[in-house]
Amino acid sequence: AQSVTQPDIHITVSEGASLELRCNYSYGATPYLFWYVQSPGQGLQLLLKYFSGDTLVQGIKGFEAEFKRSQSSFNLRKPSVHWSDAAEYFCAVGGGATNKLIFGTGTLLAVQP
Amino acid sequence: DAGVTQSPTHLIKTRGQQVTLRCSPKSGHDTVSWYQQALGQGPQFIFQYYEEEERQRGNFPDRFSGHQFPNYSSELNVNALLLGDSALYLCASSWGLASTYEQYFGPGTRLTVT
Numbered sequence: 001a002q003s004v005t006q007p008d009i010h011i012t013v014s015e016g017a018s019l020e021l022r023c024n025y026s027y028g029a030t031p032y033l034f035w036y037v038q039s040p041g042q043g044l045q046l047l048l049k050y051f052s053g054d055t056l057v058q059g060i061k062g063f064e065a066e067f068k069r070s071q072s073s074f075n076l077r078k079p080s081v082h083w084s085d086a087a088e089y090f091c092a093v094g095g096g097a098t099n100k101l102i103f104g105t106g107t108l109l110a111v112q113p
Numbered sequence: 114d115a116g117v118t119q120s121p122t123h124l125i126k127t128r129g130q131q132v133t134l135r136c137s138p139k140s141g142h143d144t145v146s147w148y149q150q151a152l153g154q155g156p157q158f159i160f161q162y163y164e165e166e167e168r169q170r171g172n173f174p175d176r177f178s179g180h181q182f183p184n185y186s187s188e189l190n191v192n193a194l195l196l197g198d199s200a201l202y203l204c205a206s207s208w209g210l211a212s213t214y215e216q217y218f219g220p221g222t223r224l225t226v227t
C-alpha cells in the first residue's frame with residue numbers, strides 16, 4: 001500500500017536552532033517526493049521536491065531534504081530556524097500516471113524565542 | 114497573476130443537505146484536483162479533472178461528485194452531508210496530469226456540517 005508516515009506530530013525548537021522533520025514512505029514504484037508547508041488560513045506551499053538525480057535537494061526558505069532509498073526516507077532539514085517557520089509541514093509522495101499526491105499526517109512546528 | 118482561488122471561504126451546512134464548492138485554477142493550468150483535509154490530518158485525494166473528465170478518483174463515496182468547465186474551473190459537489198464531511202477542502206491545479214507537474218494549492222473552503 002502507498003503511504004507516508006510522519007512520526008512527529010508536534011515539534012518545538014528554539015529560534016536559531018537546527019531542525020529535522022522526519023518522513024518515511026511506502027511506494028511501489030519510483031517515488032516522487034515533496035515537502036509542503038501550511039500556515040494558518042493558507043493553502044499548501046511547495047518547499048521542495050525530489051524526482052531523480054542528486055539525493056540532496058534544496059528548496060525555498062533555506063530548507064533542504066535528503067532522499068535515502070535504503071531507508072525509504074525523505075527528511076526535511078534547516079540549519080537555523082526563524083520564528084516565521086512556525087507552521088505545519090506535510091510530506092507527500094506521488095508518481096505513476098498522474099500527479100495525485102499521498103500526504104502524511106503532518107508535523108506541527110512551534111518556534112520558541 | 115492570480116493563483117488558485119476557491120469560493121466560498123467558509124460555509125456551514127446541516128446534515129443531509131447538499132453543497133457546491135468552486136475552484137478557479139491558476140492561469141495557464143488545465144488540470145484540477147480536489148483534496149479533503151480533516152482536522153489534524155493530511156490532505157486526502159478526492160478526484161482529479163482534466164479535459165472536463167474525471168481522470169482519477171480516491172477512496173470517496175459517490176456522494177462526492179465534480180465537474181470541470183471549458184474554462185478549466187471546477188466544482189465539487191457533496192450530497193447528503195454527514196458530520197464527518199466537516200473539513201477543509203483544497204483545490205489544486207497544474208499544467209497537465211504528469212507526475213512531474215507541480216500542483217498549486219488554493220487557500221481552501223472550510224466546510225462545517227452541523
